[in-house]
Structure formats: structure tokens, C-alpha cells
Amino acid sequence: MWFAQVETQFPLSNVQNNTTKFNYIAGNLDAKYAAEMRDILTLPEGDPSRRYANLKAQLIDRLSASQDQKTRRLLEHEEIGDRTPSQFLRHLRGLAGNVFPDTVLRPLWLGRLPTAVQAILATQDQANLDKLSQLADAIATTLGAKTIVTEASAQPIRTVPGQVDLGALFE
Template sequence: MENASEVCRVGVKVPPFWPNEPALWFVQLEGQFALSNITVDATKFYHVLANLDYKYVCEVKDIITNPPTENKYEKIKTELISRLSASQEQRVRQLLTHEELGDRKPSQFLRHLRNLAGSDVPDEFIRSLWTSRLPSHVQAIIAASHNRSFFFYVYYGTTDTPH
């Protein structure tokens, strides 16, 4: 009986890199790694490299040209996220000065503000900011509401307030 060695290639469906949400992109990528049973550090590292545009390769050029001997994937992941993600200060500044309802539903806009604010900004402040940026007729409806049920309906999809 011959001792044959077999090499199998597994296709990974890597989404296009999301420079505005690198941490979320890595979550998607790691899902693909899990589905494809990819556990080798170097394989993960080179999948990341193969799916980055030139602009983002330049962001991590130092890591690519001199990768660590171990944990290459974790290093490039950590650095891409930290170098491309907006700082908490930048997100709060954007929250306070630039965000408008636009073509979003009020509930989508509120979730967007909540995501920008992170966990450090109190919900009452976010609600106040959100309300002030809604059309005046919607602001009037919210102001007329004597309880928080409308807010909870828009944000959580229910009128049940947490106890």
C-alpha cells in the first residue's frame, strides 16, 4: 500500500475589506476561517494580505516587511484595527457635530448614534441629542409623551421599559 500525501485546498469567501469597520471585517473573516477549518497563523495572515488594497497594505507596511515570528495574524489584525478605527474622541466629536438623520429611519439613526457614542456616553444624553436632530413634528410627538415607551419602542422595538 502506497503512503500518499493529499493536499486539500479550502475556499475562503473573504468579504472586501471594510476600512470604516475593520473590527467587524475581522469578525466576518474569522467566521470564514472557522467554516473552512483554517487554524494556521501564517495562512490567516496571508489571507488578510491577499485581501487588502494597496492603501491599506501601506498602513501596515512595517508589519508586512518585518512580520513577527509568531502571532502574525493577531499582530496585523490588532494594528489594522487600531490604525484605521476612529478614536473615542473622534467618534464623540462626530456624534456632536456632524451626525444628522438623513435618509435613515429614526430607529436606525438612534442605533447609529449609540454606536458612535459607545458605552461611556449616558443614554439620556444620546436620547436628547437624537431628539434634537429629528424633524420638528416628530420632536413634538416625543415631547408630548409623558413616559419613555416611545423611546423604548424606537430603540428596542418594544414598549416594555427595563426594570
């Protein structure tokens, strides 16, 4: 997702050259991610026009959670937190990738919604998941369920101005 966002900015700055793209990404990596990519950044191999594609592929490969990790997180740890039900569904779908169809995702998602929302949605067994998530949002808003926090984190987010923190983007 981070690359999709960055790559939408390249045309706005008239960046078309892959070497310029490589230099932009390399120059904006947080130090801990640059260290992870040291071999790619310091020993560019092969065709200079392929350096950007190689850096992109290696960043994604090395820093993205594996599908096994995402699946484990999906099945064991994810909670709705302060997200709306539809935001939470989109988050779970992102973790699920193409591994889980909606028929499997539906009970996982429903089971992590506030109990009052679950009770109301139990009557909607024929609704597709997208419609159900819209209904869940309306119910949660009406019940004030968005203020219920089921999980909190005490870990501060640390960023340095001018540097890109890829950690949160690849989790």
C-alpha cells in the same frame, strides 16, 4: 465590525491556522491600507502564530477613528440622512461606545429627527430609548419622513473587485 464579519467566514472555509488568517487578510487589503501596514506585512516579527493577532490589532488601532473623533462626530456632525430613526440610534450608539449613557444620547438623537417626529415623541418622556426608536420608526413611516434627506454626500465609493475597502468600515 469588519473583523467580526471576516472571522465568521473562517470556520465556513475551515480556516483555523493563524498564518492562513494572516495571509488571507494581508492578501485582501486595499493598496492604501496595505501601505499603512507595510511594517507589519513586510517585517513579521516574533512568533508566526501571533502575526494574525498583531495585524488585526494594528489595523484596528491605526485605521479606527479614535474615541475623541467619534465623540466629536457624534456631537457635531451626524445627521439622520436616509436612515430610519432606529438605524440612526444604532449608528449614534456605535459612535458613542461606552462613553455616553442613553440619558445623554437621547436628546442628541431626538434633536436630529425630523421636527414632526420630534413633536410626537415629546409626549413619550418615560419610554426607554429602544421603545422610543421603534415608535419613531412607525411615526416616520406614517409621515413618510424616511424620504427626507438631511445630508447628502457627493463622494463616490471606489472599490476594486477582490479588494476589501476598510475605510468605510473603520469610520
